[in-house]
Amino acid sequence: MSTLPVLSSTTGSASSSAPDSEPETSTVTASDGQPSRWWLYVILSLVLLVVVAPFVWMVLGSFKTQGELLQRPPTWWPQAATFDNYTQLFTRLNFSQYFVNSTVVAVVVTAGNLLFCSMLGYALAMLDFRGKRALFLVVMATLMIPGVVTFVPLFVLVANIGLINSLPGLILPFLVAPFGVFLMRQFFLGLPRDLLDAGRVDGASELRIFTRIFLPLSGPALATLGILTFLGSWNNFLWPLVVAQQEDKYTLPVALALYSTGQNSTQYGLLLAGATIVILPVLAVFLVFQRRFIEGIATTGIK
Amino acid sequence: MTTTTPVAADSRAGRSKRPSRRGRQEGIAAWVLALPFCALFLIFTLWPVLQSLFMSVTDTKSKDLRTPFSVDIVGLDNYTRALSDPVFRKAMFNTAYFVLIGMPLTLGLALAAALALDKGIRRFRAVFRLGFYLPVITSIVAVAVVWRFLLQHESGLINTVLGWVGIDGPNWLGDPNWSMPGLIMMASWRNFGTPMIIFLAGLQSVPAMLHEAAKIDGASALQRFRHVTIPMLRPTILFVSVTTSIGYIQFFEEPLIMTNGGPLNSTISISMYTYKQFGFGNYGFAASMSYLIFVIIAVVTAIQFRLLRENT
Numbered sequence: 001m002s003t004l005p006v007l008s009s010t011t012g013s014a015s016s017s018a019p020d021s022e023p024e025t026s027t028v029t030a031s032d033g034q035p036s037r038w039w040l041y042v043i044l045s046l047v048l049l050v051v052v053a054p055f056v057w058m059v060l061g062s063f064k065t066q067g068e069l070l071q072r073p074p075t076w077w078p079q080a081a082t083f084d085n086y087t088q089l090f091t092r093l094n095f096s097q098y099f100v101n102s103t104v105v106a107v108v109v110t111a112g113n114l115l116f117c118s119m120l121g122y123a124l125a126m127l128d129f130r131g132k133r134a135l136f137l138v139v140m141a142t143l144m145i146p147g148v149v150t151f152v153p154l155f156v157l158v159a160n161i162g163l164i165n166s167l168p169g170l171i172l173p174f175l176v177a178p179f180g181v182f183l184m185r186q187f188f189l190g191l192p193r194d195l196l197d198a199g200r201v202d203g204a205s206e207l208r209i210f211t212r213i214f215l216p217l218s219g220p221a222l223a224t225l226g227i228l229t230f231l232g233s234w235n236n237f238l239w240p241l242v243v244a245q246q247e248d249k250y251t252l253p254v255a256l257a258l259y260s261t262g263q264n265s266t267q268y269g270l271l272l273a274g275a276t277i278v279i280l281p282v283l284a285v286f287l288v289f290q291r292r293f294i295e296g297i298a299t300t301g302i303k
Numbered sequence: 304m305t306t307t308t309p310v311a312a313d314s315r316a317g318r319s320k321r322p323s324r325r326g327r328q329e330g331i332a333a334w335v336l337a338l339p340f341c342a343l344f345l346i347f348t349l350w351p352v353l354q355s356l357f358m359s360v361t362d363t364k365s366k367d368l369r370t371p372f373s374v375d376i377v378g379l380d381n382y383t384r385a386l387s388d389p390v391f392r393k394a395m396f397n398t399a400y401f402v403l404i405g406m407p408l409t410l411g412l413a414l415a416a417a418l419a420l421d422k423g424i425r426r427f428r429a430v431f432r433l434g435f436y437l438p439v440i441t442s443i444v445a446v447a448v449v450w451r452f453l454l455q456h457e458s459g460l461i462n463t464v465l466g467w468v469g470i471d472g473p474n475w476l477g478d479p480n481w482s483m484p485g486l487i488m489m490a491s492w493r494n495f496g497t498p499m500i501i502f503l504a505g506l507q508s509v510p511a512m513l514h515e516a517a518k519i520d521g522a523s524a525l526q527r528f529r530h531v532t533i534p535m536l537r538p539t540i541l542f543v544s545v546t547t548s549i550g551y552i553q554f555f556e557e558p559l560i561m562t563n564g565g566p567l568n569s570t571i572s573i574s575m576y577t578y579k580q581f582g583f584g585n586y587g588f589a590a591s592m593s594y595l596i597f598v599i600i601a602v603v604t605a606i607q608f609r610l611l612r613e614n615t
Contacts, residue, residue, distance in 0.1 A: 040423040047416070048434045051492065054449045055437060057460065061452075072458040116343065119336040128326070129333035135341070142348050146553050146600060148574050149593040152586050153354035154347065173347045176340050200325070206332030235442040237556060238578075253444040257560055260448055268452070275445035282440045290433060 055279075062086070062273035069268040085273035094247065095255070095274065101244075102251040103281075105170050106233040112175035113229045114222055121184025122210055126196055136185075143178040147238075155242060165245040174233060180225050187221035188214065223292045227285060234282055252278045358590035365584030374587070381591030391592065393568050394576040397483065401572065402551045405487040410547060412495040417502035418528075432503075436496035443493070447560040450489045451476070476562055479569035486557050486570055494550075498543045505539030506532070541611040545604055552600050573599075 061069060063081040089095040123129065124136055154173055163169030191214065199209035237253040244250050250258070256274045260266065286293070359381055361374040385391050416435055420428055438446065453460045454475035462472030475485035509532060517527045533540075555574035558564055564571035564579070571579075573596055581589040 037423055040419055041427075044416075044419055044424065044431055048431055052434050052437065053460075054446075054453060054492075055441075057452075058445070058449045070458075073463050074452075074458050074460055116340040120340040123333040123336040127329050127333040127336075129330040129337075132333070135337065138349070139344065142344075142352060144549075144597075144601070144604070145352060146549070146574075146593070146596055148553060148555075148577055149355050149590075149597050150348065150351035151578075151593065152581050152590050153351035153358060155581075156354075156586070157347075157351060172343070175347075176343045178344075178348070181340065206328055207335065210332075210336065231440055235440075237442070237444060253442045256442070256444045256448065260444070260451075260560070271448045275442075275448045278442045278445045279440075282442075283437075286436075286440050287433075290429075 058272050059276050062269060062276045064269055064272075066267060066269055069272075085267075085269040086277075088267075088270060089273055089277070093255075093259075093270070094250075095252075095277070097248055098250050098252045098255045099277070101167065101170075101249060102234060102253075104167060105240075105251060106230050108171050109174045109233040110226050110229045112171075113177055113180045114226055116176045117180030117225065118184045118215065118218060118222065119210075120181050122188050122214055124181070124185045125188035126193065126214070127206070139178045139181055143182065151238075158243065164243055165249050166243075167249065169243045170240055170249070170251070173239065174236070177229070180229070183225050184218070184221055187218060191217060220292060223289060227289050227293045230285060231282055355590045355593060358587050359594050360591075361587045363587040363590070365586060367586075377587070381588050382595065384588065385592050385595060390568060390571065391573065391576055394571045394573045397568075397570060398552060398554055398572045398574075400483055401487060401490070401554045402548060404483075405490050406544070406547055406551050408487065409491045409495050409551075410498055410543060412491060413498035413543070414502055416495065416499045417506055418532075420499075421503055421506040432500070435499055438493040439496040441493070443556045444560060446489070446493055447557070451561060454485050454489075477566060479567045482562055482566060482569045486561060489561070490551075490554075490557055494547070498547060501539060501543050502536070505536050509535040537611060541607065544611070545607050548603055548607065549600055552596065552603065 057076070060076065060078055062085055063078045063083070064075070065080065065082060065084070068075055068079055120139075124132065158164060158169050158173070163172065195213050195217075196209060199213050204212070235253060236251070237257065240251045240254045241257065244254055252274070256271065256278060259274065260271050360376055360378055362377050362381075363374045367374050416431075420431055424431075456462065456472070456474040456477060459472070459475070461475070465472040473481040475481050513531050513535065514527055517531050522530065553574045554572040555578065558570040558572055558575055559578070562570045564575055573592065577589050577592040577596065580592065
């Protein structure tokens with residue numbers, strides 16, 4: 001843990017100097033002098049096949065009919081491909097509503113975390129104020145407390161302020177997270193303090209120094225925190241399951257879970273189509289930000 | 304985690320009787336920045352944590368929701384009741400089973416994949432990395448939908464493949480002896496991507512020089528792994544095993560949507576039993592169990608820190 005500030009300091013320079021360079025062709029392997037081994041490619045490809053097979057099967061299955069999905073032995077390629085499952089999700093079931101709910105919750109939660117966690121993270125890393133140490137210790141202590149501990153009283157609280165079955169009830173408990181503060185603090189500790197002094201000498205106000213100098217520099221850290229928060233919120237299941245009590249407030253995972261366990265005769269094609277739709281947005285987010293995200297994990301202090 | 308010297312100097316200035324204008328401005332600005340987080344944190348994290356602690360020593364039921372101060376304090380009764388509850392014990396056993404078998408499997412897979420990607424190959428790394436990470440970014444509900452199919456007794460893909468090599472596959476989710484292996488298989492598949500990426504980052508920080516030196520001294524690949532890679536990777540292993548075990552001790556979503564704890568409570572976990580008691584309205588009892596989970600996590604984490612940090 002003591003090496004974290006050092007690690008985070010490399011983030012800024014590494015990603016700003018060569019954002020598009022391939023980290024894969026790292027010097028570690030090159031200087032190792034070992035040729036790539038063909039048999040490793042074979043093993044890795046087989047493993048990749050096993051890992052990815054369920055996804056391929058899921059996507060293909062979403063185009064099958066109920067009859068084909070119950071067929072034994074199971075088929076791989078759809079015999080008579082149909083879009084019926086997808087059409088039904090959005091016509092007979094209320095999937096567009098769930099999609100909107102999931103998106104609103106994930107976007108607001110992510111925005112809140114990026115804003116509030118970077119503000120406190122900056123204050124803890126760069127500024128001096130009364131109660132700073134105590135505040136840091138309390139926030140870090142709760143980082144270790146598992147979610148199930150606060151689950152019951154959080155539910156009571158949200159029920160008492162009348163937010164059960166509402167989008168604010170889904171959003172508010174996740175708007176800030178100790179993990180985000182830790183991540184952002186570690187990142188800011190790695191930036192040079194001279195920037196702060198320079199800003200002060202130029203007569204900029206404290207808040208202006210934060211918004212005009214430090215925030216624009218924290219792209220990599222914000223990207224990592226943003227992606228992790230978005231993924232977490234999009235896939236969050238337990239809290240929406242208890243809070244979203246009426247159908248019009250369901251998020252995608254809740255709807256999918258209830259359709260997969262609740263019905264007497266499960267429509268498997270619908271489930272597989274629904275599961276495919278749940279994955280698409282996170283897959284898109286991940287594909288776009290993949291490199292920054294993995295670099296971020298390696299260097300922002302999660303390690 | 305220690306404060307740097309300039310900060311320490313500033314703080315002395317801030318504590319003097321007449322703080323400088325700059326110091327006062329800095330303090331005000333800091334609290335303006337801290338305030339939104341603190342307000343939300345106080346209401347939605349700190350207060351529930353403390354209330355949960357209070358609830359755990361009371362007989363709070365769901366009917367007491369609107370009159371929280373009318374409940375009776377029962378001391379440690381909830382805790383002793385939990386520890387002597389046969390279902391809770393079964394849940395403890397299942398959770399230990401999941402952690403002790405599932406975690407080495409997950410981390411072993413992750414390390415093997417990371418080593419292969421780091422040292423073994425040069426091309427298509429990004430493709431393999433993305434493929435291996437794909438299950439992590441997927442909603443557990445979507446994963447469950449697919450895996451319930453894969454694990455089906457007669458027509459499931461896994462038993463079909465086993466049938467090709469003449470093995471009569473078990474009724475994975477229907478047989479109490481095979482339900483946990485089924486869930487562990489799924490969980491390892493789903494979760495090894497995160498530790499893999501962290502291992503990859505750790506491996507890249509091992510200086511190539513050390514390997515060169517060991518090679519010149521005539522160390523075999525296995526010896527180099529044992530005496531160079533593993534010791535250099537120790538902090539990464541500590542981080543990965545701590546975070547993975549914290550996640551695995553809270554084993555919950557997999558059994559909830561795959562088996563609902565069945566058959567015959569063979570997959571019920573402590574988190575899940577806590578959640579079920581909460582559903583029954585036994586808030587005090589559920590809160591005490593959630594604190595037992597917290598204690599278990601704290602103990603396991605402390606043990607890992609001792610084992611991995613001191614035995615250098």
